[in-house]
Amino acid sequence: MKINFTTKQLCLKETFSIAYGNYDKREALLIELSHQNCKGYGECVVIDYYQINLQSFVLKLKEIQTQIEAQKINHPKDFFKFLLNLDLHPFLLSALDCAYWDLFGKLENKSFIELNNIPTDHLVESSITISVGEIDHQIEKINKSDWNKFKVKCKGLNKFDVEKLLQLNKNIALDSNASFTDEDCIWLQNNVEVQKFSYLEQPRPIDNYKILKKESFANWMADEDCQNIDSLEELIPYYKSINIKLMKCGGLTPALEMIKKARELNYKIMIGCMTESTVGISAGCVLTGLVDYVDLDGANLISNDYASGNFVENGKIILSPKPGLGIEMK
Incomplete structure (x- = not known):
């Protein structure tokens, strides 16, 4: 080799x-x-x-x-x-x-899916990320998009913006990238309307999650707080959902084990990504038959993708029929 x-x-x-x-x-x-x-x-x-x-x-x-x-x-x-x-x-x-x-x-x-007997009959659609910005500009992007699911980035909590997003009647998640305060989290998890958001991702900085209540109106999702399989037991009282990213946990092999254990612990699971080419996204796509949420828009956000393989088109996961992860260089 x-x-x-x-x-x-x-x-x-x-x-x-x-x-x-x-x-x-x-x-x-x-x-x-x-x-x-x-x-x-x-x-x-x-x-x-x-x-x-x-x-x-x-x-x-x-x-x-x-x-x-x-x-x-x-x-x-x-x-x-x-x-x-x-x-x-x-x-x-x-x-x-x-x-x-x-x-x-x-x-x-053989494909990774064949080698691991992964179902493909109900692949969850991916969200697309809406960058931090003025709320009306974010809403304009959502309304113009051909995608059906959206992850809206925010920097801190603006209650007026939250109310505007809730009025859209769209499949929307919030991702604050750890920028919410304890007070923000209390307000969100006590607000019955917040259950309309598909999930609220990584609200607080790493290891500051003990203000969160799993049995609240908010579907809190751990991202940076959930690095690998060792995180799962500790997070049970606080998070309903976890975001598994291959780079965080060390690849497809540990991701399979992490998905299995997360299921045993009754977590909802998302396969997420960083900003990646189709090389990275192809690897994430093969796990989408095992999870509840998908956020694999990384290659859709770049202008110079250098590979082909599994991909996401307007949110739909398109699996390559080729062996392995289906990756080829352009």
Whole structure:
């Protein structure tokens, strides 16, 4: 097996504004694993509030390259056990795990969905993100969109804006990216109208969730508070829902285990994304038959996508018939 890796720049179609800041581009690391004329792809991106440094990832890959290339082609779960011994950041772990699943499926001529017996008869539609902005501009974007589900970003709580969104009679979620206060959360979870929002994501900064009440009108969803499977037990009294992102939890292999445990604990589950190309989105798409919510609009927000595969069209998940994760470079 051979490994190649390169950094890429993802350019956004328009400035992406969230509570953490404004972005026009994202840096990405593309990983290619190859064997017997088959190539598998994985990806991770720079997210500043996760303090990601791609150059440190590149140095790490150079350090472990010979160990990776010495691996025999085994089941992806065995490859993942090998990766766990290398002390990798979850973002880099995810890129390698996804690339290997893509390669393994192509070598076996089977899709990830076939290999894992994942249902595809009721794929949940994805939301599209509406950036932080003036409320009337956000509503204009929603009304003009061909998508059916929306995640509206906000920076702090404006009760007047909330009331305007509730009047739209659309499928809307709120994502404050940890910018709500305790008082905001109390007001929201005691407001019966708030149950019209499909979910309210990561209302408070990390580890500040104990003001939240699971049995309230708000469907609180953990994002940054829910990094991996170890978070699930602790969050039970506070969150009804969790957002699983492959880069956060370390890839498809741990995501499958996390979904299984979250179901046992009666969580609602979302597959989410960062700003990613179709490489990253293709990996997320294969899990959409297992979850309640989907937010995989990352590749729809960029202007220079460099791959094809599974994709999202006006919210609908379109699965590639090709093996592995169906990823090909353009």
